[in-house]
Amino acid sequence: MRNLKGKIALITGGNSGIGYATAKELKKNGAQVIITGRRKEAVEQAASVLGVTGLVADQSNLMDINDLAMEVARCFGKIDILLVNAGVTKFSLIEYMPESIFDEVMNINFKGAYFTLSKFIPILNDNAAVVLLSSTSAHISPIQASVYAASKAALNAIMKIAALELANRKIRVNAVSPGPVSTEIMGKIGLTQALENQMTSTIPLSRFGKAEEVAKLIGFLASDSAAFITGSEYLIDGGQCI
Numbered sequence: 001m002r003n004l005k006g007k008i009a010l011i012t013g014g015n016s017g018i019g020y021a022t023a024k025e026l027k028k029n030g031a032q033v034i035i036t037g038r039r040k041e042a043v044e045q046a047a048s049v050l051g052v053t054g055l056v057a058d059q060s061n062l063m064d065i066n067d068l069a070m071e072v073a074r075c076f077g078k079i080d081i082l083l084v085n086a087g088v089t090k091f092s093l094i095e096y097m098p099e100s101i102f103d104e105v106m107n108i109n110f111k112g113a114y115f116t117l118s119k120f121i122p123i124l125n126d127n128a129a130v131v132l133l134s135s136t137s138a139h140i141s142p143i144q145a146s147v148y149a150a151s152k153a154a155l156n157a158i159m160k161i162a163a164l165e166l167a168n169r170k171i172r173v174n175a176v177s178p179g180p181v182s183t184e185i186m187g188k189i190g191l192t193q194a195l196e197n198q199m200t201s202t203i204p205l206s207r208f209g210k211a212e213e214v215a216k217l218i219g220f221l222a223s224d225s226a227a228f229i230t231g232s233e234y235l236i237d238g239g240q241c242i
């Protein structure tokens with residue numbers, strides 16, 4: 001299936017996990033892909049293996065977001081697919097939540113995502129597709145994930161308003177909300193076997209998702225096959241939210 005031929009895609013946080021798998025999927029389907037991330041070596045390594053363009057940018061930093069948008073416009077003109085994927089997970093009970101973790105999670109997952117969308121709107125082609133990476137955490141209320149869940153619930157809210165604001169340009173905006181997916185993020189949160197078992201027990205299909213499965217859904221939403229879909233949130237969670 002090469003239904004993205006001639007399309008240009010930007011993926012924030014494309015050097016690992018879901019962003020990486022989606023870069024591979026979109027490229028396989030014919031798109032020209034640009035990935036970002038903070039770690040220069042990881043971005044260069046991923047870009048080289050995938051055969052895509054890698055740009056270093058911190059999506060929580062407004063100057064970086066502006067520079068990224070200008071660099072993409074300079075090198076590629078306008079883009080057709082924007083995947084706002086860069087994100088982090090940090091846990092704490094509300095009672096003990098440090099301001100530093102609150103700010104870090106909100107600055108990357110929400111403020112950064114918001115201004116990435118905002119600054120890229122002028123360089124989206126009409127008929128472009130935007131996908132925001134949300135999470136089932138916005139629905140299942142996992143303890144210790146209050147800030148993470150709030151950051152994703154906030155994304156879901158702006159996704160719908162963006163879909164309305166951009167409909168006159170036929171730009172579609174949707175959200176994809178995975179349940180637990182085996183990616184590098186799990187190592188970053190210090191996933192233990194006990195925690196994995198506990199999380200798996202909340203999933204009717206009794207397993208974690210794969211990054212490639214999420215990538216295929218994003219590939220569909222980014223394509224013209226989804227031309228009548230906007231303002232929707234797609235759960236991909238093995239039934240976790242039932």
Ligand SMILES: NC(=O)c1ccc[n+]([C@@H]2O[C@H](COP(=O)([O-])OP(=O)(O)OC[C@H]3O[C@@H](n4cnc5c(N)ncnc54)[C@H](OP(=O)(O)O)[C@@H]3O)[C@@H](O)[C@H]2O)c1
Nearest residue numbers: 013015017018037038039059086087135180181183184185
């Ligand atoms: N895996 C899951 O179970 C799961 C479930 C639901 C939702 N999600 C969401 O899916 C998205 C991708 O997560 P993942 O599981 O693929 O995790 P991952 O493998 O840890 O990937 C996260 C990516 O985001 C990048 N990133 C993080 N902060 C960034 C920043 N400030 N600026 C630029 N890039 C940044 C990382 O690169 P650098 O470190 O180089 O910056 C990395 O490429 C996240 O938004 C996450 O919340 C994941």
